[in-house]
Amino acid sequence: MAAGEQGWSFDVLGPLRVTRDGEPVELGAPQARAVLAVLVLHAGRVISAERLIDEVWGASPPPSARVQLQGLISQLRRSLRTDAREAFIATGAGGYELRAPVGTRDVDRFEEHVAAARDLISAGDVVEGAARLRTALATWRGRPLDGIEVPAARQAAEHLSELRLGALEDVVAAELELGEHGSLVGELAALVEENPLRERFRGQRMIALARSGRVPEALDAYREWHSLLVDELGVEPSAEVRAIHAGVLRAEPGLRPEAVNSVIDPAKPRQLPPDRSGFIGRRQLLGELTDEFVRPRDTPPVVVVTGAAGSGKTALSVRLAHSVGDSYPDGHLFAQLRGTSADPVSPKAVLARFLRALRVPIDMIPADLDECAALFRDMLSGRRVLLVLDDAADEAQVRLLIPAEAMCAVVITSRQRLSGLEWGRSVKIGALTDTESTALLAEVVGGERVAADPEAARTLADYCGGLPLALRIVGAQLVDRPHWTLLDMVDRMAAERGRLDWLAAGDIAVRASFALSYERLGATHQTLFRRLGLLPVPTFASWVAAALVDTDEATGERLLADLVATNLVEPVGRASGGPRYRLHDLLRVFAAETVEREPEAERTTVVERAVGAWLYLAEQAAARLPGSVLQPAPGHATRWARGLGEADRLVADAIGWFDAELPGLDSVIAVAAGQGLAEHAWELAVVCGVYFDHQAVYPQWRQCYLRALPAARGAAADRGVASLLRGLGQIDIYEDRFADAVAALEESKEISERIGDRHGVARAILGLGTIHRVQGRMAEVLGCGDEAIPVLDELGDLHGGVQARIGRSGVYLSEGRIDEARDVLDDAMQMCAKLGDQHRTANVHLAYGEMRLRENNATGAMKHFRTALRMLESLGDQRCTAQVRLRIGRAHVALGHDAEATSVLADASAQFATLGNGTREAECALLLGQIAARTRTV
Known part of the structure; x- marks a missing residue:
């Protein structure tokens, strides 16, 4: 909008009015005013023509209603234009929209003033808050939208009138707190007359009358209200109004003219529990908080110490309170709020306790919670008092306990984050370090x-x-x-099952402490927390939570956020796909105990769903990696994808996804195997084999396959057994364990033949051919190729076909059959073009380079090797880049480039050492030795 829009105002808090620079704007006929009223009420939103017609003409509009509406809109657009000739009313296919700039509607200004006033009053600035409420009420000119009788206007008028009455109640309450009862008596009489069923006005009038010394009139006002309700409506006055009546009868503080403080002699209570000797850890944090509590401030320091059950929140808070106690000479107040119990202490009970500690007579403690809080703030005015509020349930339990006096201070402990608290700083404490833990022991x-x-x-x-x-x-x-050693206790706690039994002494127990947090959760949160005990993984993503409770990922994320807020789950940063979480080890043990209450069949279903989610995402991630001769065909295990949202987002970084899940994969596979889900166990292991192969993480690869293999054997899942054996054979090849590799691949081949899996047979033969080639049995390599290649080609396995041809080219080269090697590599390169796979293409370039070396064309070989290296480095393949560097080293040696050869061979040797490939590491050492010998000779 143009600059001239700032002089506009769209007013509904009275008859509809539009002004520009204070001058009214002509709005036309009543129907135009009705249309504009609906648009103003819904400013910023598109209102359909059908709705506007319903509002203006009702259930039976004339046939020309749409045409008439267009005319009314055009009339209004002409009347409501900025200096830049832009209309406030926008039209489009969806309907019409009033684009009123921020601050130009009187209802927005009213609500902004009211919200700001309530914030000020909550923060203790009652004077300014009351003034802002009066400013808000001054925007009203009468009945909202008076004279416009369309349904939307009538509904809005009722809603807006309710907002005005709420603001009136709040300003009266604030001004009563400020002692302006005398000036409010007349206004409250009028408000009661105008709103006879508005009970809060009735109670406020009684308070104003009583404080003004007009006690009989206050009692008469109650009798009048009681009679109206009981005689005519058959109900009793509310507990709040009955409490005011009783307070007037007893002349309680706040309900008589005398000043409360004039009859009270405040004490200097000292309620802190004793400090614990041998306080361990948190030294830096304790120092920071101590500095915060002893330096001058404009507002009272409020610190919320949060953490899991048993993390030492109370010990830290009590130590802090004792450390800064001298800075608060007028009193130390302590309250155990029992927030994690089934019966938390009410704010009213805590306030009453604190007031009694400050020597307020019992008969002078108000019955009303707000008045009690006001008296407490009044008692702390001008004093330096420290409050420790231990084990808070939520923000509502502590909000009224926080003083307004800047010289006071508050320490709160809670298992909740209390992020809705308006004041102070939240500090989360976690576990002690190993050194601190040993020192505490x-x-x-x-x-x-x-x-x-x-x-x-x-x-x-x-x-x-x-x-x-x-x-x-x-x-x-x-x-x-005393006769036990520490090792005796270690032996008894070694098994996770039963560990919590040893973590109990007297009336304190870790299990009981955890149970208090667990029991405060809602049913769905309890279900998620205990089911997390089914999966002993180090960290997990939100989609795991979704699978555990069979919901969508967004809901799983929200549930986890709630568990984080209660310190039952910890956030541990981000990885591919989003945030990661963990359970503290002991909380995981507690969750595992608790989930055993669920029927075994239900637990199996939950695990099947969770592992199905891992399997589904692992397949999606593996599909984004370069192809592998180990690429599995899908099995029969159920996948779970319903709650995973956009899988593309979760596994966009495929390597990152696998990296994040790697530490827990073997545990997930073991859990699936333990629940009798053998198909899930072996399929997940085999799918992850693509990643293991690509990243050369052999120990984890072997561990996962060995987790799944017994389950697959036990379930007679022959196809799974054969797949796992092929993978184990491949690992053995990489690690030069050729006898073990042969045994695994021969068994895989035998099983595949028995179940009629021709593809599995060909893959096993391909692996055996690799072993023959490494061990120099070239005839057997050709025989394996003759047997495997036709099957692989027939089944369309281009990855396997390329790999087999690369192996065959190596045989031809070893026998000097260069032309045949070239032909077979040309076939392989054509297959790579169909595949579009950089990894396979790089391997063919590697073979071409070997061929050039055989032709004594080291320069030509180097071109192929460098092309292969660029491709493989872009894929992050450590194993294959090491192989290429070895070949580049050989080419440099052939060209007499000793320095370059030494550098690249040293890099390759280090990679092979990391990968555990001793054979290739030895080749590097041999070439480096030759270079060194030649250098010495020269």
């Missing part, structure tokens, strides 16, 4: 016992997950058993 059991077996002490610290509560309980158990 030594503090409890004695340094000599820890020094006698430091390794056992570290193991116990690990079993306790760095939780101070768990460490102190273990220490107490050892103190009660």
Whole structure:
């Protein structure tokens, strides 16, 4: 809009009015005003022509209604134009829209003033808050949209009138708090007359009358209200109004003319629990918070210490309070709020307790919560008092307990984040470090016992997950058993099942502490938390949560966010696809115990769904990686994709996705196998084999396959057994374990033949051919090719076909049959063109380079090798880039480039050492030795 729009105002808090620079704008006929009223009420949103017709003409519009509406809109557009000749009313295919700039509607200005006023009052600035409310109410000119009787206007008028009454109630409450009761008596009488069923006005009038010394009139006002409700409506006044009536009868504080503080002599309470000796850890944090509590501030310092059960929140808070206590000489107040119990302490009960500690007589403590909070703030005015509020349930439990006085300070502990609290700083504490954990254990059991077996002490610290509560309980158990060594306790806690049994001493127990947090969760959150105990993975993504409770990923993310807020789940950064989470080790043990209450069949279904999600995403990720001779064909395991949203987003970075899931893959496979889901176990392992092969992560590859193999054998899943054996054989080839590789591949071939899997047979033969080639049995290599290539070609396995031809070219080259090698490599390159696969193409270039070396054309070989290296480096393939560097080293040697050869061979040797390929590492060493010998001779 142009600059001239700032002088416009669209007003509905009274008769509809549009002004420009204070002058009214002619709006035309009543029907035009009705159309504009609907558009103003819904400013910023498109209103369809059909709805406008319904609003203006009702259920029976004239046939020309649409034409008439267009005419009315045109008339309004002409009347409502900016200096830039732009109309405020936009038209389009979807309908009509009033594009009123921010701040030009009186209802927006009213609501903005009201919201700001309520924030000010909540923050303790009642004077400014009351003034803002009066400013808001001054925007009203009468009944909203008076004279416009379309349905939308009538509904809006009712809603807006309710907002005005709420603001009136709030301003009266604020001005009563400011002691302006005398000036409010007349206004409240009028408000009660205008709104006879508005109970809050009734109660406020009673308060104003009582504070003005007109107690009989206040009692008469209650009797009038009681009679109206009971006699005519058959209900009693609310508890709040009955409490005001009782307070007037008893002349309670706030309901009589005297000043409360004139009859109270404040005390200096000292309620802090004793500080715990041997406080361990958190030193830096404690120092930061101490500085914050002792320096001058404009607002009271408020710190919320959050963390999981047993993390030491109370110990830190009490230590902090004792550390800064001298800076708050007028009192130290402490309240155990029991927020994690089934019966949290109410704010009213805490306020009453604090007021009694400040020597307010019981009969002068208000019954009304807000008045009680106001009296508490009044009592702390001008004083330096420290409050410690331990174990808060939520923001509502502590909000009214926070003083307005800047010289006061508050420490709150909670298992919740309390992110909705308007003041202060939130500090989350986690587990102690290994060193701190061992030191805490030594503090409890004695340094000599820890020094006698430091390794056992570290193991116990690990079993306790760095939780101070768990460490102190273990220490107490050892103190009660002086004849035990730390290793005795390690032996008893070694098994996760039953570990929590040892983390109990007297009336404290880790399990019970966890249970309090768990029991406060809603049913769905409880289900998710306990089912996380089914999957002993180090970290997990939100889609795992979705699978566990059979929902969509967004809901899973929200559920996890709630568990993070309660400190039952920890965020641990991001990886491919989004945030990652973890369970503390002991919480995972607790979840695993709790989930055992679910029927076994249900647990199996949950695991099947979760592993099905892993399998589905692993397939999507593997499809984005370069092709592999290990590329699996789908099996019969059920996939779960319903709640995964856009899988493309989750696995866009395929390597990153596998990297994030790698630490837990073997556990997921083991869980599937343990639940009898053998098909899921072997399929997931085999699908991940594409990644393992590409990234050359052999130990994890072997571990996952060996997790799945017994399950596949036990379930007679022959196809899975054969696939797993082929993968294990490939790993053995990479690691020069050729006897083991032959055994695995021969068994895979035999099983594939038995079940009629020709493709599996050809793949196994391909692997055996590789072993023959490495061991110099060239005739057998050709025989394997003769047997495998026709099948691979028939089945359309271009990856396998290329690989087989590369192997055959190596045989031809070893026998000096250059032309035949060239022919077979040309065939392979044509197949690569069909595949569009850089990885296979790079391998063919590698073979071409070998052929050029055989032709004594090292320069030509180098071109092919460098092309292959560029391709493979772009794919991040460490194993194949090492192979290429070895060939480049050979080419440099042939060209007499000793320095270049030495550099590239050293790099290749380091890669082979990392990959565990001793044969190739030895080749590098041999070539480096030849270069060194030649250099010395020269």
